[in-house]
Amino acid sequence: MTTSASTPSRFGFASHLFCRECGATAALGASHACAECFGPLEVGYELPPVTRAAIESGPTNIWRYASLLPVPPGIAATPNTEPGWTRLARADQLARELGLRALWLKDERGNPTHSFKDRVVAVALAAAVEMGYKVLACPSTGNLANAVAAAAARAGIRSVVLIPADLEPQKIAATAVYGGTLVPVNGSYDDVNRLASELADDREDWAFVNVNVRPYYAEGSKTIGYEIAEQLGWRLPEQIVVPVASGAQLVKIDKAFRELIDLGLVADTRYRVFGAQATGCSPVAAAFRAGHNVVQPVKPATLAKSLAIGNPADGPYVLDVVRRTGGAVADVGDDELVHAIRLLAATEGIFGETASGVTLGVLRRLLADGLLDPGAETVIINSGDGLKTLDVVGTPAGAGAGSGTGSPAGAGPIRPTLEAFEAWESAHAAWPAPPGGAHEIAAAGKTLIS
Numbered sequence: 001m002t003t004s005a006s007t008p009s010r011f012g013f014a015s016h017l018f019c020r021e022c023g024a025t026a027a028l029g030a031s032h033a034c035a036e037c038f039g040p041l042e043v044g045y046e047l048p049p050v051t052r053a054a055i056e057s058g059p060t061n062i063w064r065y066a067s068l069l070p071v072p073p074g075i076a077a078t079p080n081t082e083p084g085w086t087r088l089a090r091a092d093q094l095a096r097e098l099g100l101r102a103l104w105l106k107d108e109r110g111n112p113t114h115s116f117k118d119r120v121v122a123v124a125l126a127a128a129v130e131m132g133y134k135v136l137a138c139p140s141t142g143n144l145a146n147a148v149a150a151a152a153a154r155a156g157i158r159s160v161v162l163i164p165a166d167l168e169p170q171k172i173a174a175t176a177v178y179g180g181t182l183v184p185v186n187g188s189y190d191d192v193n194r195l196a197s198e199l200a201d202d203r204e205d206w207a208f209v210n211v212n213v214r215p216y217y218a219e220g221s222k223t224i225g226y227e228i229a230e231q232l233g234w235r236l237p238e239q240i241v242v243p244v245a246s247g248a249q250l251v252k253i254d255k256a257f258r259e260l261i262d263l264g265l266v267a268d269t270r271y272r273v274f275g276a277q278a279t280g281c282s283p284v285a286a287a288f289r290a291g292h293n294v295v296q297p298v299k300p301a302t303l304a305k306s307l308a309i310g311n312p313a314d315g316p317y318v319l320d321v322v323r324r325t326g327g328a329v330a331d332v333g334d335d336e337l338v339h340a341i342r343l344l345a346a347t348e349g350i351f352g353e354t355a356s357g358v359t360l361g362v363l364r365r366l367l368a369d370g371l372l373d374p375g376a377e378t379v380i381i382n383s384g385d386g387l388k389t390l391d392v393v394g395t396p397a398g399a400g401a402g403s404g405t406g407s408p409a410g411a412g413p414i415r416p417t418l419e420a421f422e423a424w425e426s427a428h429a430a431w432p433a434p435p436g437g438a439h440e441i442a443a444a445g446k447t448l449i450s
């Protein structure tokens with residue numbers, strides 16, 4: 001990043017693309033791979049001076065940071081889903097539970113389709129429109145599908161979304177409702193991604209947000225980092241734990257922190273970045289542990305479908321970030337992620353999806369392994385909504401459609417009488433514990449969910 005008093009173009013203050021591998025530069029436009037070495041391209045900027053006051057006077061969505069993104073001036077007035085400015089929730093009860101001094105949760109459920117993907121899609125859409133693409137498309141592990149279909153509907157353009165056929169029903173329904181083209185594919189996300197790459201070469205007016213428009217798309221995740229710093233009162237946290245699928249979110253949060261330091265908007269304080277994966281799809285964690293710089297692809301097998309990318313595009317760059325900042329990448333199994341979803345819900349009233357369970361589970365693991373400092377201020381990303389991965393937590397006995405007539409003290413629903421309630425109460429001698437120890441949460445889960 002360089003700063004100058006340039007005037008914004010149709011890509012704002014973005015000035016060029018450059019290769020992350022060899023550094024070769026390219027003009028802004030529809031390329032995503034380096035002509036010299038096929039390495040991934042990244043957006044570079046010539047930024048004017050940017051002040052806190054200018055940002056603070058902007059809209060309460062990601063466009064308050066428009067001058068730091070590859071989007072045209074005036075983007076805020078175009079039809080878009082206006083994502084971002086999600087709350088940074090102080091999580092004191094969870095912190096006490098974990099033995100942490102100060103914990104914050106960046107709650108990405110507050111976005112229009114309930115995950116951070118609305119941010120990246122909004123930036124990709126803006127760039128795609130500037131480049132003359134006519135269709136917004138993506139391969140997706142679920143949340144991106146929701147975000148692309150919604151953003152395209154709002155902008156009045158066509159969407160084509162490719163998903164692995166075995167995604168969670170909630171994520172499929174919450175994509176189809178927007179009326180775009182939804183194509184379930186027999187195969188893993190990595191298979192779907194390969195098909196999307198072939199289609200991107202074949203269909204010249206289709207913008208696959210995370211394939212041929214990827215340099216612009218990925219920049220959208222910087223806004224999570226900007227917001228965290230601004231919401232902390234223009235300073236950086238000491239530790240941050242971020243879920244890793246492709247790895248783009250983690251890499252871009254780090255890029256955002258470094259930009260804020262370079263612009264003089266925050267003090268240059270030390271921060272450590274940690275990555276979270278599910279054990280059933282943990283190629284980056286495995287490479288980190290082995291001390292490797294390359295990531296060996298895996299075949300995913302995990303409940304955390306949103307993180308099930310076996311061949312992560314940004315994997316090596318995640319390793320660079322965590323090693324440079326003194327962080328780590330770790331993983332947790334399916335039982336731990338489900339337990340963490342319940343713990344977060346019971347301690348803070350926040351129902352995250354499987355990726356959130358992975359992130360909190362890994363936070364606990366890192367604390368137990370002594371890799372995370374319990375005395376340092378920590379932020380975790382709650383990247384998506386538990387209502388989209390309902391099946392992993394189940395439905396309490398006797399509740400919901402099809403639960404039958406039941407009996408007062410049994411597993412079914414009760415009659416609407418005081419007597420029936422008291423019979424139920426005495427059969428369930430132990431009420432679920434209030435937010436407390438991990439064992440109590442597990443016990444509460446057993447009481448309510450049989």
Ligand SMILES: Cc1ncc(COP(=O)(O)O)c(C=O)c1O
Nearest residue numbers: 143245246247248249306383384
């Ligand atoms: C809820 C959620 N969290 C985290 C991620 C990981 O994002 P990235 O691919 O940028 O690593 C995804 C990716 O699909 C996601 O859906």
Ligand SMILES: [Zn+2]
Nearest residue numbers: 019022034037
């Ligand atoms: Zn290159």
